[in-house]
Amino acid sequence: MSTAPTCPRCRGPLQPPSVWSSAWICSVHGEVPPFTPSRRPCREALEAVRSRARVPVWVPWPLPPGWLVTGFAEAGDERSGALATAVALSGPSPVGGPADLVLVAEEPGVGLGSSYAGLPGPDPGDGFGVSAPNAKVEIDGHPVSMWAADTRTAAAYAGEALANWLWAILWPDTAGLLMLEGLSLRDLRETDPDLPYGALCPRLEE
Numbered sequence: 001m002s003t004a005p006t007c008p009r010c011r012g013p014l015q016p017p018s019v020w021s022s023a024w025i026c027s028v029h030g031e032v033p034p035f036t037p038s039r040r041p042c043r044e045a046l047e048a049v050r051s052r053a054r055v056p057v058w059v060p061w062p063l064p065p066g067w068l069v070t071g072f073a074e075a076g077d078e079r080s081g082a083l084a085t086a087v088a089l090s091g092p093s094p095v096g097g098p099a100d101l102v103l104v105a106e107e108p109g110v111g112l113g114s115s116y117a118g119l120p121g122p123d124p125g126d127g128f129g130v131s132a133p134n135a136k137v138e139i140d141g142h143p144v145s146m147w148a149a150d151t152r153t154a155a156a157y158a159g160e161a162l163a164n165w166l167w168a169i170l171w172p173d174t175a176g177l178l179m180l181e182g183l184s185l186r187d188l189r190e191t192d193p194d195l196p197y198g199a200l201c202p203r204l205e206e
Contacts, residue, residue: 033084038071038200041200088203089201105162154171154172
């Protein structure tokens with residue numbers, strides 16, 4: 001597994017900071033927060049991510065039956081902190097078979113969520129939020145609307161929570177039915193549930 005930071009939007013190589021610039025540079029997308037290799041699912045990895053996170057670290061709690069936390073990832077450096085976080089989970093799809101879910105919180109313009117969803121831009125794109133929401137999640141007792149993104153690679157939903165983008169990307173696309181089950185999300189910076197962990201989810205590197 002590569003240990004070099006990559007672009008959060010295209011996973012391409014980055015030019016590291018130099019004496020002329022403190023930014024990480026992607027040849028395609030310009031200045032970006034570096035996407036670090038995924039952290040294996042364990043307590044130590046969670047502590048490392050939430051100590052640096054400037055955005056929420058979302059997890060459904062309680063977890064859907066049979067689901068496990070299967071990894072963490074982030075975009076940012078020592079100077080900026082993590083401007084995007086991703087939490088992977090794996091478990092049984094509502095329609096049968098295995099499924100994966102990646103929850104992303106990010107500042108506008110980072111593009112980590114849209115890259116998992118297979119979208120070209122850094123944000124959900126034109127038309128976002130203009131129709132009735134396709135799903136809702138609950139955060140601190142309040143409903144948060146989510147809209148389906150136009151993608152063929154997964155079931156992807158985007159919304160806004162705590163002034164940041166919130167993404168839920170599920171594979172296969174039929175696992176998107178999980179979003180209709182009324183998930184309640186918690187920010188792992190603010191709460192400390194006893195999470196069950198599974199094997200590292202390969203979706204975090206895709």
